[in-house]
Amino acid sequence: MSKKLVSIVALCFLIACDTSSESKAKALVQEDMRTYLPDYNSYDPIDFSKLDSAFTSSNQPEFEANNALLKTYQQRMEEYTNQLKAYLENKITREQSEYYNNLLKLTKDSARQCMARNSELMQDLAPVFSGYRMQHTFKAQNAAGSKTMHHVVYYLDSNITRIINRREL
Structure with a gap:
C-alpha cells in the first residue's frame, strides 16, 4: 500500500514539474525578444494570449x-x-x-x-493543423529610442520547441 502511495506521489511531482505548453510558448517568445528587440532592457511584457491551435491549408x-x-x-x-x-x-x-x-x-x-x-x-481549402499561435503585447523602445506598444503573433511548431514565424500586427 505504501509503495503505491509513494509511486502516486512521485508521479504527481513529476507531472507538476513538467512545464505546461503555455509556459513553454511564453519562454520561447521571451527568448525571441532578446534577438527581436533593438533594446531588450526596455522590454516590458504586458499580455500573452492563450495558446491556440494554428491551421494552414494543404x-x-x-x-x-x-x-x-x-x-x-x-x-x-x-x-x-x-x-x-x-x-x-x-x-x-x-x-x-x-x-x-x-x-x-x-x-x-x-x-x-x-x-x-x-x-x-x-x-478544397481544408484546414491542416500546423502548430500553435500566441499573441504577445509588450512595450519596448524602437530603433528611434521612443517606447511604443507592440502586438506580435507568434507561430510555433507542433512540439512547441521553436518559433516558425512572427508577425507584427
Whole structure:
C-alpha cells in the first residue's frame, strides 16, 4: 500500500514539474525578444494570449501563387488599358492600339481562368493543423529610442520547441 502511495506521489511531482505548453510558448517568445528587440532592457511584457491551435491549408501555397498571378494579370490589364487611352489621345498608332487591345483580351482570358482556378482551390481549402499561435503585447523602445506598444503573433511548431514565424500586427 505504501509503495503505491509513494509511486502516486512521485508521479504527481513529476507531472507538476513538467512545464505546461503555455509556459513553454511564453519562454520561447521571451527568448525571441532578446534577438527581436533593438533594446531588450526596455522590454516590458504586458499580455500573452492563450495558446491556440494554428491551421494552414494543404493547398495554401498553390492558392497564394495563383493569387499572385491574378494580381499580375490585373496590373497588366491596367497597363494595357492605359495604352489604349493613349490611342484616344492620338499618342500611339492604330497598329499599336490593336496590339494592346489583343494583349488586353488575352490577359482577360488568362485572368478568368485564374479566377476559376481560385474558386476550385477555395472549395478544397481544408484546414491542416500546423502548430500553435500566441499573441504577445509588450512595450519596448524602437530603433528611434521612443517606447511604443507592440502586438506580435507568434507561430510555433507542433512540439512547441521553436518559433516558425512572427508577425507584427
